[in-house]
Structure formats: structure tokens, C-alpha cells
Amino acid sequence: MGHHHHLETLHPQPAPGFLASNQRTESAFEQIPIIDISESTSHDPAARRVLADRIRDACVNVGFFYVTNHGVEQGVIEGAVEAGKRFFARPTEEKMKLDIHKTANYKGYTALLGENTDPTGKGDMHEGFDIGWDAGSGGESSATGHDMAGGNVWPDLPDDSFKDPVLQYYHAAVELGQRLFPLFALALDLPENFFEDKTTKPAAIMRLLHYPPQNATPETEDGTVIGIGAHTDYECFTILWQDKIPALQVMNTEKRWIDAVPIPGTFVVNLGDQLARWTNDVFKSTVHRAVNKSGTERYSMPLFFGTDYNVRLEPISGCVSEDNPAKYEVVTAGDYVKSRLEATYAESKM
């Protein structure tokens, strides 16, 4: 990331409150913008500025956008998806050996209905497998000293059919995340390297998800059991790969669900609560859910990109003003994520 330049000369620091007041559109969004990010590596600061402005618009008004030309190889994506399918096809008994409740740092397997993302629901109709930064594949764990740190657990499958392809995708997605941070910084009128020293050992959690078809039961009919209940994500932003089965929906400001339809060759990027807190809600962390009514299996892979766990989420200066006073208590990123995960898994804990 060393080739990014500061743009203070082109783009002076705005007056406090600048971001909060002058960019929000009047009407609720009906569509999720598609943003080509090829210029993220451009040597032309003006090209990066144009791209950052698009991203700012999406972050302030929608909280979601698709990215195209993201640079992650199709073969790497497919490798991880196939690995996930192999794992989920295993007997429940095998999968439960890696029960997420057995680890202190929320790594491993979440069974069907083992998670209840929307507290008003009765459990989510998906199963999942969670990993974080793997010390074995280079670098220290993201949060040495924090209890969210600690290794991954791996199924009893040959490395080349599970661990290797999953980590390969994990690293590719983390790299994409590291390309997006300078754009978010620019979008906030911060130096492009603002997040660099706060994401040295990225606290990125990745999930493999499997949504079986929602069979008709009283709970799926009344909507208390769906693929994943309405929620916001916990970290800075999420990079989501989804297969061809439509399910993801995003709530607009009029509380209508807008479909985030699968678009081949794209990732969905959405902001999470860490960044919303950090920006004092100038950037939106938007409620979303997944409902698989297709009658077939659906697979997806989110990567939740947080900052180093010891970073304090103090509101960024340009995001606080008299009109938009600081809303949130300052917490560290790690404590925040941990408290959200505790709540998510509380009901299914033995």
C-alpha cells in the first residue's frame, strides 16, 4: 500500500459536519449501486478520488454496494465453495466435533438453528463454519493478547480438500479488503493510509455458509425461521460472495426490503457497525437478511473485515459536529465484536 499518496493538496480537510450534512439523498434507495474498483490501484489520484466519491455516496445512502473487477480469481473462489460443500455434506456428528461453542473465540461449526441473528426469531436456517487469521499461514494472530485471538479448528479432511483452498480464499478476500480501506479513508476525507496502522493483523472472520431450502413449517411460514434473521454486521465491512440463488435482502430507510440479487463476477460489500460507530453513523450499517425460498441449496461466504482488536473506536473528527454529536460510547474493536458474538450465540449455548 506504499504507493498511495496523501491528497491533502487536492482535497483540503472539510469543516466539521461536512459529511453528515450535505450528501444524504432525500429518497430511500431502491437499488444497490455497482462499483467498478479497477481504479483503486490507479496512480492517478484524481481517478482514485472519483472512485472514492462513488463509494462515499453508497456508504452514506445505502450501506451496500457491489464491486466488479475485484481481482479475486474465479478458481480461488470456487476452491473455497467446493471445500465448504464437502464439509457440509459430512455427517452431523462429525461436524459437531467442531462445535463453535467449544472454542473461546468463536471458531468452528454452527449447526442449523444454532444461531439466532434476529432476537425476535427462533433460529436461523443455515449452518456455518467460521475461521479467522491463521498463524500457521504467515504472521501472528490478529489480536495477540485479546481473547478473540487464538487458532482455528479444522475438520478431519485432507488439507488440500479443505484447509488449503479455504485459506487461499481467505487471504485473497483479506487482500481485497486491504485495497478497500484506502478508498473508505478517502471517502471520509482522511489520508488514504488512515486505516493502515489499525489493520496490521486484520481481525477478519470468514464464514462458509449453507442455507438448505426452507421447508414449509409454521416457523418458516410466519417468518420466525429464515435463512438468516434481520441484522447488521459487527465489523467495519463485509465482503460477501453469494452463489446464483437469490436470498439476500437489504432494508431501505422506508423499511422496505430491496433484493440484493446475485450478479456473477461481483462481491457484495456492506458496512458494519464498527465503521458506523467510528463514523458516528455518517456511514450506514444497513439491516439485511437472507430468505432462501428457491427450493434448492444456497451457499455464500462472507468475510467480516474488522480492525486490529486493540483499536479504540473513537468518532472520526469530520463526523462529529453540533448537529451530529457523538452517539456512541468508545470501545475497543475486539471487545465490541466479542460482545456481539456472545449475544448471537447465547441462546444455543449449553
Ligand SMILES: O=C(O)CCC(=O)C(=O)O
Ligand atoms: O448469506 C448471505 O447472503 C448473507 C450473510 C450475512 O448477512 C451474514 O453472515 O452476516
Ligand SMILES: [Fe+2]
Ligand atoms: Fe450479515
